[in-house]
Amino acid sequence: MDPNVIKSGTFNQIWKTKGLGSYNGFTEQFYAQPLIYTPVDTQYVYVISQQNIAYILDAKTGEIIKHRTIHIPFLVTPDLAGCNDVADCVGSTATGVIDPDTGTWFFTTKTYADQTKSAPQGLAAGRYYIHAVDVLTLEEKPNFPIPLEGMQADNAPWRVFEGGKHHQRPALLQVNNYVYAGFASHCVQWNFTGWVVGWHATEGRIVTKYAMEGGKEATGIGGGIWMSGGGISSDNSGRMFFATGNGYASQLADDPVPGRQPPTALEEAVVNMAIGEDGRVTPTDFFMPWEKRDLDGMDKDLGTSSFVLLEPGVFSTSNVQRIGTVAGKTGKLYFLNLDDLGGYQMGENRKDKILQTIPLDGPVFASAGTYPHDGGYVYLSPVGQQTVAFKFGINSNGDPVFTQAGKTTETAAGRQGVGHTTVTSKNGEPGSGILWISDVDGANLRAYGTVPVDGVLPTLALLNNVAQMKFSRPSFGDGRVYLTSHTGYITAFGSPVNMPLNCSSPYDAGTVPIGNTSTVSITCRAKIPLTINATTLDDSTHFRAFGYTLPKTLAIDETFSFSTNFTPKSVGPLSTNINLQTINGGPEQFATNTPVVVRGVAISLNPILKIQPNVLSFGEVITGEDTAGKNLDFTMENDGQSPLVIRGYKISLNASTGPFLPMQPFPMKAGPFTFVDLPALNSSIPGNGAVSTTVNFNPTADGYYKAYLVITTNGGSKFVGAFGTAGGKPKALLEWQLENGTWIAYQKGVPFAFGPVPLGTQAFRKLRLRNLGGTNLTTSVSKPPVSGALAAVNPLGSIPEGSQVAPNGSIEATLICSPPKSQVNEDPTTITAVWTMNNNDASFGKTEIDFTCTGASNQVGPLDENGQAWYRYLGCFKDANPNRNLEELIYYSLNNTNGKCQFDCMNHAGHFPYAATEYEGECWCGTKRAIEKVPDTFCQYLCKGDFREYCGGDGAYMSLFGDRRRVGNFSTTSSSMTSTTSTSTSTSSTATSFSTITAGNSSVTTTSTSTSATVSPTAPANLTYLGCANEGTTGRALAKDATADPLMTITLCATYCTSKGYPLSGLEYSTECYCGSVLENGSTIGGSTACNMPCGGNAATICGGPGALSVYNNTALVPPKQPAVVPSVGNYQSLGCYTEGVNERALAGPGTAAADMTVQSCVAYCLAGGFKYAGIEYSTECFCGGTIATTAKSAPASECNMLCGGDKYAYCGGPSRLNVYGNLNGTVTSVPPMSNTTSTSSTSPVSGTTTSTTSTNTSSTSTSSTPTLRPGYTYLGCANEGTNGRALAKDATASSTMTTNMCQDYCTGKGYPLSGVEYSTECYCGSVLENGSTIGGSTSCNMPCGGAPSSICGGPGALSVYNNTALVAPKQPAVVPAVGNYISQGCYTEGVNERALAGSGTANSNMTVQSCVSFCQSGGYKYAGIEYSTECFCGSVIATTAKTAPASECNMLCGGDKFAYCGGPGRLNVYGNVNGINSSTTSTSALATSTSTSATTASSASTTSGSSTSTTTTSSSSSATPTLRAGYAYLGCANEGTNGRALAKDATASSTMTPNMCQDYCTGKGYPLSGVEYSTECYCGNVLENGSTIGGSTACTMPCGGAPTLICGGPGALSVYNNTALVAPRQPAVVSEVGNYKSQGCYTEGVGERALAGSGTASSNMTVQSCVSYCQTGGYMYAGIEYSTECFCGNTIATTAKTAPASECNMLCGGDKFAYCGGPGRLNVYGKVNGTTSSSSTSIPATSTSLSSTTTSGTIASSSTTSMSSTPTTTSSSSTATPTLRAGYTYLGCANEGTGGRALSKDATASSAMTPNMCQDYCTGKGYTLSGVEYSTECYCGNVLENGSSIGGSTSCTMPCGGSPTAICGGPGALSVYNNTAITPPKQPVMIPAAAGYNLTG
DSSP states (O other): OOHHHHTTSOOEEEEEEEOOOOGGGOOOOOOSOOEEEOSSSSOEEEEEOTTOEEEEEETTTOOEEEEEEOSOOEEOTTTTTTOOSSOSEESOOSOOEEETTTTEEEEEEEEESOTTOOSOOOGGGEEEEEEEEETTTOOBOTTOOEEOTTOBOSSOTTOBOOTTTEEOOSBOEEETTEEEEEEEESTTOSSOBOEEEEEETTTOOEEEEEESBOSOOTTOOBOOOOGGGOBOEEEETTEEEEEOOOBSOOOSTTOOBOTTSOOSBOOSOEEEEEEOTTSOEEEEEEEEOTTHHHHHHTTOOSTTSOOEEOOTTTSOOSSOSOEEEEEOTTOEEEEEETTBOOEESOSGGGOOOSSEEEEOSSOOOSOOEEEOSTTOEEEEOOTTSEEEEEEEEEOTTSOEEEEEEEEEEEEOOSSSOOOOOEEEOSTTOTTOOEEEEEOSSSSSEEEEESSOBTTBOOEEEEEOOTTBOTTOOOEEETTEEEEEBTTSEEEEEEOOOBOSEEOOOOEEEEEEETTOOEEEEEEEEESSSEEEEEEEESOTTTEEEESOOSSEEEOTTOEEEEEEEEOOSSOEEEEEEEEEEEEEOSSSOBOSEEEEEEEEEEEBSSOOEEEEOSEEEEEEEETTTOTTOEEEEEEEEEOBSSOEEEEEEEEESSOTTOOOOOOOOSSEEETTEEEETOOOTTOEEOTTOEEEEEEEEOOSSSEEEEEEEEEEETTEEEEEEEEEEEEOOOOEEEEEEOTTSOEEEOOTTOOEEEEEEETTOOEEEEEEEEEOSSSOEEEEEEEOOOSSSEEESSGGGSSOTTOEEOTTOEEEEEEEEOOOOOOSSOOOEEEEEEEEEEESOTTTOSEEEEEEEEEEOOOOSSBOTTSOBSEEEEEEEEOOSSSOSSSEEEEEOTTOOHHHHHHHHHHSTTOOSEEEEETTTEEEEESSOOSOEEOGGGOOOBOSSOTTSBOOBTTTEEEEEEEHHHHOOOOSOOOOOOOOOOOEEEOSSEEEEEEEEEETTEEEEEEEEEEOOOSOOOOOTTEEEEEEEEOOSSSOSSOSEEEEOTTOOHHHHHHHHHHTTOSEEEEETTTEEEEESSOOTTOOBTSOSOOOOEETTEEEEEOOBTTEEEEEEETTSOOOOOOBOOOEETTEEEEEEEEOOSSSOSSOSOEEEOTTOOHHHHHHHHHHTTOSEEEEETTTEEEEESSOOTTOOEEOGGGOOOEETTEEEEEOOBTTEEEEEEETTOOOOSOOOOOSSOOSSOOOOOOTTOOOTTGGGOOOOOSOSSOOOOTTEEEEEEEEOOSSSOSSOSEEEEOTTOOHHHHHHHHHHTTOSEEEEETTTEEEEESSOOTTOOBTSOSOOOOEETTEEEEEOOBTTEEEEEEETTSOOOOOOBOOOEETTEEEEEEEEOOSSSOSSOSOEEEOTTOOHHHHHHHHHHTTOSEEEEETTTEEEEESSOOTTOOEEOGGGOOOEETTEEEEEOOBTTEEEEEEOTTOOOSSOOOOSOOEETTTOOOOOOOOTTSOOOSSSOOOOOOOOOOSSOOOOTTEEEEEEEEOOSSSOSSOSEEEEOTTOOHHHHHHHHHHTTOSEEEEETTTEEEEESSOOTTOOBTSOSOOOOEETTEEEEEOOBTTEEEEEEETTSOOOOOOBOOOEETTEEEEEEEEOOSSSOSSOSOEEEOTTOOHHHHHHHHHHTTOSEEEEETTTEEEEESSOOTTOOEEOGGGOOOEETTEEEEEOOBTTEEEEEEETTOOOSOOOOSOOOOTTTHHHHSSOTTOOOTTOSOOSSSTTOOOOOSOSSOOOOTTEEEEEEEEOOSSSOSSOSEEEEOTTOOHHHHHHHHHHTTOSEEEEETTTEEEEESSOOTTOOBTSOSOOOOEETTEEEEEOOBTTEEEEEEETTSOOOOOOOOOOEETTEEOOO
């Protein structure tokens, strides 16, 4: 890995491959890190997932070469009892190992005993296996896999391995022929022990199995080996090292134990195990922290990171040859002697006897990284802190010392997950080290230089890998880096660019004293033809390049030589990149910058004092806890060659400048600080030597302390600062917030309770952790409940592990209880969850916090004294199997509820003990319990009278209740349903039905065969038997009314329905009667053959059957007529719906068209012509034929959905769909009856003998896209047919001898300017193209004219369109087809990293197609392109990366012609002179604006000119933040606008463009903002417009035309600068915070609910501040602003509301035009994330103008009526699209909300009791004619629908009104709109129907 490549800007993601797993619908996750291996000659990536799928991928491309599913995975829920460290599945978590000698990949998998089941099998069924697979085939090697279940530990045979409890997390280790794995548990649960398991690599036998808990203590649980996935380590074949976690045997207690006497319980320890020749392991040495028992109590694992072995060649001294390091949750970094680890409490005062302990600022879960060059460094990444570098040194005693040398600029995530620190180098070259860090937050892959510069590790690259997996370590291979994610991806990063010069880099400038100079000669050889045109140096302080002349052009293998001087000015290793900028030739892609590395070492002959580190941060200590205090070290280094003499010391408690304390003897003290072992005065430190000194911090009182030590030497003076805080121990207090806001403290064993939460709703409560102590409280364990009905709302962010609470501070988490919706009258359901927590308060201990929530079922019907229902829910039961289970149908009612039914059954004369609801509106009562119980999913129809209850289901399923006073207190015993299968087979005369009756666990299938009632039974007068109909699929077939009678007859049912005003009566199940006007819910006559049950009152007649109705029609009553397919006309029968043919008509005979077309008139027309088939299409067109084309296919009836022009109750085809009728019985001579109306607009029937009056004038033309035209006519092009109707819909004709002239004459005669020919023989007329048709919308105009085969007459679904220029139609915007010889080439995208047209350009606010073409033509260009309405570009070729785009994307009208299209954002209308190039001279490429903006070439001070008189000024490198001249600020990279230019005020361009040139131009025009784009273009403005934002693009990567080392934007991206001397108008922005309320970003509204469900208000002067104030007053945690003027509050954000891009919250506040206030259906949300106020508020929203008064109107109609009249006899209507209306109001329909603001924006109110009448009254009172109800409870007013809203624009008006559940009040983003016809609204814009004799034609 080359650091120069990493920081070059060319290093980034090169591929990303998603795994194939989706077990049980779960997302695949990769915890095991990729292995990179080259088995033969191709490098592969090996990775295995948590779903146990192993993969081989091509390392270069990411292609999956092979994969294999090893086992099914183990399921986390419920089998791990709430442990969520790994989500969803556990499979292969540990990183495996590859043995290159045998080509074997070793890994482990967790699975289940039974591989045939996909459901959870329980903890005891968990299994672990060891695998060895072939690296080429993934097939298992001989003797593998190895099962581990039940194995006994070698050292403790009573310890037995259980796969379900254990987890194999650490990376595997291979030592010779043996492979080793470490095991721990899941969340430290159950009785487990850590294990080391080893096996033979080829023989597949277990050779060692050692348990960390080797004693028999009852508390001997723990000692897990997990190390956050880090690996077991080894420095030779005879030993291994690892670190363990918590354990509770605590064998050692207070007894110091030497390391060579390890205990049997190896807990919280670093362990050295000897490896025998047979592979067995034995512990030989250990280290255990002196405070081990405290660490256990606080879950402060030592083994959260792996034990890292440092390279002995660098990290060693004469006293210590081998060193290792480890850090854990305590935040302590330990350095140990590998040959003497230190034992337990063997140091002074029974502390640790180790090499060094360094306290860090946070816990550590990631292993250390090491760099064995440049003196040696160690790196650590604490949680939430910067990565720290420690430099290796040696003290005067010969002992190793590590001192802090630097930090990164970026910090790690504030939660656990930062990855293991890794270091790479370029083949071990000094100075080439790269420090790699992966992280779950921020930049997911970070690369740094390994040597700090002025205390900072240089940043090389910050890259993103979405959903980066926690605890990862990057993998490397051939210059590429590999990472994985928890969303199933493997990602590779690399640099695909090659260097064009071979410069044999790096060069060594040697060791040079400061002030001296060395010279290096450099020679580079060209790999390709190129020109070197500039050079730059990264470091020009110490280095200089000279001895060359530019530009220098080289052929392949030619050389370029120059020299470099190294003149150091400071000591140490120094280096620079000399960057050679090139212009490359040849077809291959090479870099345009070749870095040449020059390195040298600077020395000083004089002494130089350096202090490392100069800041000692002791952090927090607990006062008096450690009598020895806390130690930190610093080093005094002599960076010179001569001895450094100590002259003096001074100490201050205030600052490094004094005042100073009096001189004192050694050891020197400053408050609680003691400076130990300072070198004596006048002592010296030899050249390049160092002395380490210890500072002790031992406070005796609480407080914050600081001290400064100033050291004076003959090599200068420096100071070191020491800082520390002392306080009392942390004290944790856990609290729970009650519903009233009160907090209660946690009591062990007492659960935190939600209280009752109604089923189907949700409640939120808060958990709070407070710190009552004097130092930070750190959470070490936090395992919240993550899923289910009771869980933490944000598990990852809910008191996360590693989070800290300051003294007197707190941290909160929110939990939700959401019991699933169920039936009424059920017993309460208790839901439980557990949260495991621990922290550094030793008295807190590991705590399992229990939570309970009671899911309360609503109690309805007769209640007892405790409010519990007498009728208890028994379950969902099958009815009619085959008989009814309950005896009596009491009613069918639109007000049906379970409670109403129970009351009626109880109060019935029979006092029925059983009550059941069915089919939404039916109530059944009975004396016997139903038989067949089925799952509740069969009973999920919502009750007609209350949508919150279930009332049975489809297919005769009942919700059954029993009165416990009559039939006992019911248990949950019920019959189980094994399967239910229904199959029916029917013929013309018989039907066979199968039903399954289930009792207990057995099922019996019965078969019955009966004759269906196909003959009409005897029917009373006026009654017609229609047939046997099936019941509805989503409701009753006849749903308006119902009755039942044991003596039911046909007459009785018909009489009942007639009395209710319904013509249709249906009998079912012998005794039931249903009424209606039409069959609904999918029921059809003939839809069933099961009408076979005799009537209860007349056994000789049929009264339906199970799920089947015998339907009769009372012809004396006429129901509302329904549109339908005409079944037949005479002998012509309906054949169904057909598509048009492919390249041919479905019916190829003559045709006709008429505005009043009917099926009858079309059939009569085709019958008169003797045709067998007739087809009607597009409502008004009729086609005939002798056959149906084979390419025409039958289509769904729903696609023939257009009503006949002359019959609104019949269907006449659709777009390219025909209703076809066929005379299948032969030719008929008589004409069937026609409709009463005769078409007056139809054309003459077409036959083969029709002669055109203009046929003699037709010229034969070749079949071309631009035909020969007669004067006065223009060919517009090929247009697609309309999608919702004809493209030309005003008139039509057809002829087998059709020509373009014939069609033109016909349409001109009708007064229409446009004529279109289609399908060779058809002609259509109109004034404009309609229904989505556009010129150029089709390329299918390829069929010859019927009357002129050499001409084109359209094609299938495509029209050749002509315009009669003598007739003036209403002008439409269109694409200009041609300008002179320049023909439209269509719509094109811009190029990728280049302009589509790269020549000259101009811009003009009055731009037209003609002016652009003229400009390009004058420059001699072949192509002209117009973009963004006003910009014109020219070129001789179209860039290959520019692609054709849909015409709809070139949608911006020309600045100077509102009837022509001039491109769009990033889209060009291109015109080409395809017949040749003009003879005029070629212009330069300098672009100019319309105001003569000539390209004034400003020189760039940062480039080396390519001319012969080159300057030697050094150019700056192309960086994200360029070097700026005074008065200018670089703002960043901005995206171009989406609807116009980002900077739209002025523009210029130049091939020598630089940022300075652009700045000068824009400043001269008076604009503060300048933006450079596409290398050569400059744009100016005051503000970014049209959706452009700073940071909106990362594509600013293109070098400036006049300064290749600088960046001038990119494709669609601008490098934006601001002239700070000019004051631009203020920019709108998101308000970041208001008080304690912080911006949470942009959110969508919820799905079927408000994102914020609390109070609300609205005001035309709305601001963010006023909304936050309103919600804060109401005690809400969140405030959200929407639609500019509306404010909503809530304590939670609905789970269905999601974060949205900031660009969607784009509406400015009504009262603040510089702040954003949401958007359409989008909210800017602000949250009080540190707590909530204590006041409460109701959830009734209100506007800013006395909302409360509008929500309690006494005139609101009750929910049972829909009229406000004084005669309350109006029947309550069901929730239909057209509700019952009161006089003076009209229901207009369902409208969508506006896209740029509210649809009705003039006024608003809201009420939980909202009804349409209430809203109408409110809006009428405000003087507005339109009222719209939305989201059940909201009301909006206005005079017109605005912002793109339209009636019929939505179908989401489905939500019941808050005050009338049977009425509809809009829906999410949808309004039910009403009009008050008594109010005359302001006049609306309309089309004038006629003027001066001209009629409107469209």
